[in-house]
Amino acid sequence: MTALSAELSAIAGAAFAAEGLSQSFGQVQRSDRPDLAQFQCNGALAAAKAAKTNPRAVAEKVAARLKVNPLFAKVEIAGPGFINLDLTDDALTARGVALAHDGNLGAPETGKGKAMVIDFGGPNVAKPMHVGHLRSSVIGDSLQRLFRANGWTVTSDIHLGDWGLQMGQLISEIEHRGIAPVYFDPDFTGEYPAQSPVSMEDLEEIYPAASAACKADPARLEEARKATAELQAGRRGYRALWQQFFNVSKVGLDREFSSLGIHFDMWKGEASVDAITVPxxxxLKARQIAVESEGALVIPVERNSDKKEMPPLILVKSDGAVLYGTTDLATIVDRVKEQNPDLILYVVDQRQHLxxxxxxxxAEKAGIAGKATLEHAGFGTMNGTDGKPFKTRVGGVMKLFDLIxxxxxxxxKRLTEQGIGEDYSAEERADIARKVGIATLKFADLSNYRLTDYIFDLERFSKFEGKTGPYLQYAAVRIQSILRRAAEQGFAPGDPATHSPEERTLFLQLLALPDAMTAAExxxxxxxxxxxxxxxxxxxxxxxxxHHILSESDAALRAARLGLSALTLAVLTKVLSLLGIEVPERM
RNA sequence: GGACCCGUAGCUCAGUUGGAUAGAGCAGCUGCCUUCUAAGCAGCAGGUCGCAGGUUCGAAUCCUGCCGGGUUCGCCA
Known part of the structure; x- marks a missing residue:
C-alpha cells in the first residue's frame, strides 16, 4: 500500500504542478506543531525562493487547489507560507483499516529487486566476545532485519577475524608452552588428533599472554610474524592447529549469538578467501595495479584531489604475509562472484574508516566490485560512565557473556520486586528475564545515533523506566493482556476507527511506519x-x-478500540522485531 | 602537525536536503492505582544549541576563525 505521507505528497505535488511549479515542492510531512495541524507542506517557501516571488501568494494558490479535496478537514496557511493540513476522521479511519488489513503493515519496497551483503559482528577466533562487539552485532542485526523488511535480498556474513597476526601469536605461544608438539614437527605426515589440544578456556588465557609477550619482546613478535606467514603459506601443522582454534571458538560464538537472537547467513571470515587471494x-600485479614499495606489495590509492595523506593499501608485507586489507579485497571478489550484490555494507567501528x-x-581501481556500491556504516565507541571505553570494575575488558x-x-530482580509472575514456572520467569535483559542492552545501544560514542550506564538502564527496551515490551504486553481478556469475554476486535484526540494521534503514528522504515534505511x-x-x-x-476498553458498554466502540489495540500491537511488535527485540507473553 | 568527528536542559541523548514556540528520558517538584499490568499516565520547572563573525526574509543546521574533547595518519585488526 502507498504510505500516507506519499499519498499526500502526490496530491500536494499535483497542486504545485498545476501552478506551473515543480511537483517536488509538494512534499508533505507530519507537522512540527501538532497543536496546529496534523501535516505540513513547506514547499511554497522553497518554490517562492526559486521563482523569486512571494511565498504567501504561492501558498494561497496551492491551498485553494487542496481545499476542494474532500480528504482534508482543514487547509490553512500560517506564518510566512506553511500549508497546514488536517485529514477528516473518515479519511484517517479508512487508511487505518487498510493498514490493519495489509500483511506487510505498509512496509516500503525500497529494496525490491536489489541484493546486498551486510558484513557485521566480526568476532575474532580464539577470543571471547566483549562489549566492543556488541555494537557491530546489534546494529548490524537490526540493519539486516530492516533491509530485509524493505524488500532487499540480504545475505549477512559474520566475517570472522581469523587470519591475521593474532593467529601467528597464538601458534607461537603454544609452541613455546610445548602443549602440542606434534603440530610443530615438520617431519610429521600422519593424521593430527581429532581432539583439540586447547579448550576455549585455554585460548582465553593463552591469547592475552601471547599478545603481551609480543608487545614486551620484539623477538617474540618476530616469531609470531613468521608463524603467521607460514600459516598463510600453508604449513600443514599450522593449518591443522588453526582448524582446532576455529572449531573450539565456533561453539562459544554460536552460544553468544543465539542468546542475542542474531543469525548470520554465512560464517565466512578472512581465512575463507585464502584460496583466491594468491590468484x-x-x-593485480600483472595488471600493474599492485606495485612494489619498500619491500611490500601495495596498491597506491591517493588522488590529486586529496586534502589528506592517503597511504597505499598494503597487500603483501615484506615478510610475505597478507593483511586484512588483502582479505577484504579478496572477500569483495568472492561476494561479487557468489551474490553479485548491489550494495556491500560494512558495519564496523568508525576508527577503521580510513x-x-x-x-x-x-577495489574501484582494480574494477573488482561489479555493480556493488561499497559502504562503511561506522559506529562510535561504547563508553563507561567515566566517558572512557567500557571496562569492568577492576579495569578489565568485560565479556559480552557477563554483560548479558x-x-x-x-x-x-525487578520481576521479583514487583511480585509479578510468582505463579509462573521457573522456565517462563527465566525466559522473561532474558528477553527483558536483552531488550535493555539492545535498545540502549540502538537508540543512540550509530556514529556517536555513547555511555553505557548499567545502573540507569536497569531501572527499566522511561525510554528503554522494557518500556516498549511492557506496552506490548499490556495490549496482549487486554486482547486475551477480551477473547475470554467473547469480545472480538473490529476495524479500528478514529473518534477521540488520543485515537487520532495514535492513527497518525501508526500510519507513519513506512516513513520511519524508509528514513532508517x-x-x-x-x-x-x-x-x-x-x-x-x-x-x-x-x-x-x-479510554477503558473492556468496560466500554458501546459494543461497536469497544470492538473498534480492540481493533486499534490489535493494530498497535502488530506495528509495535514489528518495529521491535526490526530492532531484534522480542516481546514476552507477559511480564 | 595534517585529515575527519563531536560540543544542545543538572545528567544521558534526539533533532542538518535552512523554517513556526529547539524535543525526549532520567534526576527534582505536584497530582493519579476498590476498573484492562503504576516497568504506567497527567502536569510544573529547567537551555544566550561551545565562543565570535558571515550568508539568508529566516541558522542548532550552511561558510570562516577561535576554544575544548575525541579518532586517525604504510607493513596490528
Whole structure:
C-alpha cells in the first residue's frame, strides 16, 4: 500500500504542478506543531525562493487547489507560507483499516529487486566476545532485519577475524608452552588428533599472554610474524592447529549469538578467501595495479584531489604475509562472484574508516566490485560512565557473556520486586528475564545515533523506566493482556476507527511506519526506529489511560478500540522485531 | 602537525536536503492505582544549541576563525 505521507505528497505535488511549479515542492510531512495541524507542506517557501516571488501568494494558490479535496478537514496557511493540513476522521479511519488489513503493515519496497551483503559482528577466533562487539552485532542485526523488511535480498556474513597476526601469536605461544608438539614437527605426515589440544578456556588465557609477550619482546613478535606467514603459506601443522582454534571458538560464538537472537547467513571470515587471494594478487600485479614499495606489495590509492595523506593499501608485507586489507579485497571478489550484490555494507567501528576508504578505492581501481556500491556504516565507541571505553570494575575488558548475565539478573530482580509472575514456572520467569535483559542492552545501544560514542550506564538502564527496551515490551504486553481478556469475554476486535484526540494521534503514528522504515534505511540508522517505537508506545499508553476498553458498554466502540489495540500491537511488535527485540507473553 | 568527528536542559541523548514556540528520558517538584499490568499516565520547572563573525526574509543546521574533547595518519585488526 502507498504510505500516507506519499499519498499526500502526490496530491500536494499535483497542486504545485498545476501552478506551473515543480511537483517536488509538494512534499508533505507530519507537522512540527501538532497543536496546529496534523501535516505540513513547506514547499511554497522553497518554490517562492526559486521563482523569486512571494511565498504567501504561492501558498494561497496551492491551498485553494487542496481545499476542494474532500480528504482534508482543514487547509490553512500560517506564518510566512506553511500549508497546514488536517485529514477528516473518515479519511484517517479508512487508511487505518487498510493498514490493519495489509500483511506487510505498509512496509516500503525500497529494496525490491536489489541484493546486498551486510558484513557485521566480526568476532575474532580464539577470543571471547566483549562489549566492543556488541555494537557491530546489534546494529548490524537490526540493519539486516530492516533491509530485509524493505524488500532487499540480504545475505549477512559474520566475517570472522581469523587470519591475521593474532593467529601467528597464538601458534607461537603454544609452541613455546610445548602443549602440542606434534603440530610443530615438520617431519610429521600422519593424521593430527581429532581432539583439540586447547579448550576455549585455554585460548582465553593463552591469547592475552601471547599478545603481551609480543608487545614486551620484539623477538617474540618476530616469531609470531613468521608463524603467521607460514600459516598463510600453508604449513600443514599450522593449518591443522588453526582448524582446532576455529572449531573450539565456533561453539562459544554460536552460544553468544543465539542468546542475542542474531543469525548470520554465512560464517565466512578472512581465512575463507585464502584460496583466491594468491590468484587475485597475481592478477593485480600483472595488471600493474599492485606495485612494489619498500619491500611490500601495495596498491597506491591517493588522488590529486586529496586534502589528506592517503597511504597505499598494503597487500603483501615484506615478510610475505597478507593483511586484512588483502582479505577484504579478496572477500569483495568472492561476494561479487557468489551474490553479485548491489550494495556491500560494512558495519564496523568508525576508527577503521580510513582502512575502508583505502579498500574501496583499491577495489574501484582494480574494477573488482561489479555493480556493488561499497559502504562503511561506522559506529562510535561504547563508553563507561567515566566517558572512557567500557571496562569492568577492576579495569578489565568485560565479556559480552557477563554483560548479558548482569542485565538478565537485574530483570529477574525487578520481576521479583514487583511480585509479578510468582505463579509462573521457573522456565517462563527465566525466559522473561532474558528477553527483558536483552531488550535493555539492545535498545540502549540502538537508540543512540550509530556514529556517536555513547555511555553505557548499567545502573540507569536497569531501572527499566522511561525510554528503554522494557518500556516498549511492557506496552506490548499490556495490549496482549487486554486482547486475551477480551477473547475470554467473547469480545472480538473490529476495524479500528478514529473518534477521540488520543485515537487520532495514535492513527497518525501508526500510519507513519513506512516513513520511519524508509528514513532508517536511508541513514542506516536504527535509532529512527527506536524513536518511532517509543512515540508509538507513548501514544498508546495515553490512549490506554484515557479510554477503558473492556468496560466500554458501546459494543461497536469497544470492538473498534480492540481493533486499534490489535493494530498497535502488530506495528509495535514489528518495529521491535526490526530492532531484534522480542516481546514476552507477559511480564 | 595534517585529515575527519563531536560540543544542545543538572545528567544521558534526539533533532542538518535552512523554517513556526529547539524535543525526549532520567534526576527534582505536584497530582493519579476498590476498573484492562503504576516497568504506567497527567502536569510544573529547567537551555544566550561551545565562543565570535558571515550568508539568508529566516541558522542548532550552511561558510570562516577561535576554544575544548575525541579518532586517525604504510607493513596490528
Amino acid at each position: 587475485m594478487v597475481e592478477d 582502512h575502508f576508504e583505502q579498500v574501496f578505492r583499491a 548475565a548482569m542485565v538478565t539478573a537485574e530483570a529477574k 536511508k541513514g542506516r540508522a536504527p535509532n529512527i526506529l527506536c524513536d518511532y517505537a517509543f512515540t508509538l508506545a507513548q501514544n498508546y499508553s495515553r490512549f490506554y489511560s484515557e
